[in-house]
Amino acid sequence: MPIPDIDHLVGLIARLPGLGPRSARRVALALLRDPHGKLLPLARAMESAALSVRTCSSCGNLDVEDPCHICRDPDRAKDLICVVENVNDLWALERAGAHHGVYLVLGGVLSALRGVGPADLNVGPLLERLRAGRVKEVILALGATVDGATTMYWLQEKISPYGVEVSRVAQGVPVGGTLDVLDDGTLTAALNARRPV
Numbered sequence: 001m002p003i004p005d006i007d008h009l010v011g012l013i014a015r016l017p018g019l020g021p022r023s024a025r026r027v028a029l030a031l032l033r034d035p036h037g038k039l040l041p042l043a044r045a046m047e048s049a050a051l052s053v054r055t056c057s058s059c060g061n062l063d064v065e066d067p068c069h070i071c072r073d074p075d076r077a078k079d080l081i082c083v084v085e086n087v088n089d090l091w092a093l094e095r096a097g098a099h100h101g102v103y104l105v106l107g108g109v110l111s112a113l114r115g116v117g118p119a120d121l122n123v124g125p126l127l128e129r130l131r132a133g134r135v136k137e138v139i140l141a142l143g144a145t146v147d148g149a150t151t152m153y154w155l156q157e158k159i160s161p162y163g164v165e166v167s168r169v170a171q172g173v174p175v176g177g178t179l180d181v182l183d184d185g186t187l188t189a190a191l192n193a194r195r196p197v
Helices: 004-014 021-033 035-052 087-096 124-131 146-162 184-192
Strands: 077-084 101-105 137-141 165-168
Touching: 004 021, 021 035, 077 087, 077 124, 087 101, 124 146, 137 146, 146 165
Parallel strands: 077 101, 077 137, 137 165
Antiparallel strands: none
16 A cells, blocks of 8 residues: 655655665665654755755865865865866765865766767866966866767867866776776776886
């Protein structure tokens, strides 16, 4: 027998990435078993985030202020821009502590199959910074996919008139990885990106 409020909750949870109907039911059940400890705090946190989180006009990151805390940080190298596909990628690089410059979140990659064209990408803030002449290097940190490669080539064409250095993240064997489980493309990229030891 369907219960509209529960079915509605399960349906909303199932829309989240990585969750299907079964997983959504498990999450809903866990929340409903402890409404005061889990469900209501989650609902309040979601409402607060919906009202306060905004997109940074400089880079596309999510924060409660605009510009975001990364763009405002005086210790960041403002002349070093790392271009990423989405905010998840930015957060991953921040967790690793690997990048000490600023970012630009494209909001996707070019994809004919998904109908994503140049006008759909957040490239305007990057071009503004390039026009201002304050950029020394642009790092393209996009996925090793056909769409990612297409987007990198398109960006290189857009950036080249400004005479700044353009680099891309290395691709290949992951730390802790073994060669026998890697696909052919990753192995080829690893060999092509080899360096002296």
